[in-house]
Amino acid sequence: RRFGIKEAVVSTQSTGLEFMEPLINCPELREILVGKNFLSSLDFVEPCAAAITVLDSSDNKISTLPEAITSMSRLKRLDVSNNDLNNLPPQLAIMDNLASLSVEGNPLRTIRREIIAKGTNAIKDYLRLKLAPASIEESGPTIPDIKPDEIMMQTKTLELDRKQNVPGEVWDQALVCAIVRLSMQHCGLTVIPESVFNLRATLQELELGANNLHQLPPEIGKLVKLRKLNLLNNNLKELPAECSQLVGLEDVNLGHNKFDAIPECLYSIPAICNLIISNNQIRAVEPAKLITMTSLVCLDLENNNIGRLPPELSLIPNLRTLLVMGNTFKIPRADVLAKGSAEVITWLKNKVPQP
Numbered sequence: 001r002r003f004g005i006k007e008a009v010v011s012t013q014s015t016g017l018e019f020m021e022p023l024i025n026c027p028e029l030r031e032i033l034v035g036k037n038f039l040s041s042l043d044f045v046e047p048c049a050a051a052i053t054v055l056d057s058s059d060n061k062i063s064t065l066p067e068a069i070t071s072m073s074r075l076k077r078l079d080v081s082n083n084d085l086n087n088l089p090p091q092l093a094i095m096d097n098l099a100s101l102s103v104e105g106n107p108l109r110t111i112r113r114e115i116i117a118k119g120t121n122a123i124k125d126y127l128r129l130k131l132a133p134a135s136i137e138e139s140g141p142t143i144p145d146i147k148p149d150e151i152m153m154q155t156k157t158l159e160l161d162r163k164q165n166v167p168g169e170v171w172d173q174a175l176v177c178a179i180v181r182l183s184m185q186h187c188g189l190t191v192i193p194e195s196v197f198n199l200r201a202t203l204q205e206l207e208l209g210a211n212n213l214h215q216l217p218p219e220i221g222k223l224v225k226l227r228k229l230n231l232l233n234n235n236l237k238e239l240p241a242e243c244s245q246l247v248g249l250e251d252v253n254l255g256h257n258k259f260d261a262i263p264e265c266l267y268s269i270p271a272i273c274n275l276i277i278s279n280n281q282i283r284a285v286e287p288a289k290l291i292t293m294t295s296l297v298c299l300d301l302e303n304n305n306i307g308r309l310p311p312e313l314s315l316i317p318n319l320r321t322l323l324v325m326g327n328t329f330k331i332p333r334a335d336v337l338a339k340g341s342a343e344v345i346t347w348l349k350n351k352v353p354q355p
Helices: 043-051 067-071 090-094 113-117 120-129 150-155 168-176 218-222 241-245 264-268 311-315 341-351
Strands: 009-011 031-033 054-056 077-079 100-102 157-159 181-183 205-207 228-230 251-253 274-276 298-300 321-323
Touching: 043 067, 067 090, 090 120, 100 120, 113 120, 150 157, 157 168, 218 241, 241 264, 311 341, 321 341
Parallel strands: 009 031, 031 054, 054 077, 077 100, 157 181, 181 205, 205 228, 228 251, 251 274, 274 298, 298 321
Antiparallel strands: none
């Protein structure tokens, strides 16, 4: 069976399934219930991994968990009980939203039964010990022994827009309050303050728009909890390879910079839904690489120097918004572009060479 693009739940429990085709073009899908079948692989979840909140594949014949599982940043419940798993990926330990993990009934060799019996938190604590140093730092910053700021504790946000000098006490409060959002826009920054990276254990949104950044340091890869990164209106020409470690990143704004190509590191981030790279100097796009971005819903390429719009852009699995006005290509014509994304994508799809 092929599932419709508007379905929120896929349920095929106890239907004798041995194989499932990849779940492409399913932007509304949130729950996958495939328990009590004969499946030996979960590879079919990869195209929609970033959006899934529930995955029940209990009572099957699964022997390994695919890499896509650990990139499922929104996953809340994972049930792989009664399968043929010999081990679990340690990266499950740093999946913050994963509140329920069921693994009993597998021939696991490395986790004792008493740990499994204690439940999700005990399993994640054990897996955390198996993580490589690159995945999780053994010694994070020291948390100051101070009274938390009540407002910051409630909002989990630190707004520093247009501030040039930030006292150390403010950064201490950010650590104590475990903020998830930091905004430092219009601050005249030429480098990212070191204190930002001390927030890596909790920081999910980083707003650095309207500064004077010419490059990002490799330490940006430490912010592994990031879901949103705003670098609008800086002087960036490239991103460091370490950005590929930001596997939970969903929203990226690189507008009004100096990029002449989409940064290579972004292609390996499975969760990106929205990519804005308008008002740059991009000369060409590579659809073969963009097609691998299976979570991509919105791609903004307006006001660049793109001389040809490849029809294969229409094959990006979940793309719904494609903004391309203000480039140098002549085809499709302006009247097609003016009709909106759906019309442009359809026009491109009709131009894809048939095999």
